[in-house]
Amino acid sequence: MGIIVDVKCSSFVLPTTEFPDALAALKSLAEVCPEELHEPADTLAAADLVGAFAAEGWVSEADGEGLTRLWYGGDKSPPDSDEEWPRAFIAALAPFASSGSFQIFFDGELAFTFAVKDGELTDTLDPDDDDDDHTTS
Numbered sequence: 001m002g003i004i005v006d007v008k009c010s011s012f013v014l015p016t017t018e019f020p021d022a023l024a025a026l027k028s029l030a031e032v033c034p035e036e037l038h039e040p041a042d043t044l045a046a047a048d049l050v051g052a053f054a055a056e057g058w059v060s061e062a063d064g065e066g067l068t069r070l071w072y073g074g075d076k077s078p079p080d081s082d083e084e085w086p087r088a089f090i091a092a093l094a095p096f097a098s099s100g101s102f103q104i105f106f107d108g109e110l111a112f113t114f115a116v117k118d119g120e121l122t123d124t125l126d127p128d129d130d131d132d133d134h135t136t137s
Helices: 016-032 039-047 049-055 087-096
Strands: 005-015 058-063 066-074 097-108 109-117 120-124 134-136
Touching: 005 016, 005 058, 016 039, 016 049, 016 087, 016 097, 039 049, 049 058, 066 097, 087 097, 087 120
Parallel strands: none
Antiparallel strands: 005 066, 005 097, 058 066, 097 109, 109 120, 120 134
């Protein structure tokens, strides 16, 4: 049994017009870093962005404008993924999103947070120390 991973996202704004590019970015991630995904082959085969999310166990909410929420809950991250999973997944989507805020919990404990603003990903590895915020690429 693995570590329980819960990714909570109170908001994630990704306009519908960006769906094709966001899907292409996830498919590129599946090709370049398959270890960051649970089912890279299913992500590559996905016909649309929501299908790619579903292939990886992510759930999304949308309105007429685009995605408004994204979250994940499972008993583990992909077996060979980076210890900061799901950073690569969110980073692939960041250039196409206008905003988002993610909290990543391991076994119920807040491990780190990510934020997306105007297409850039920022992360805080220590949730108790706001001075550790930095932009990533």
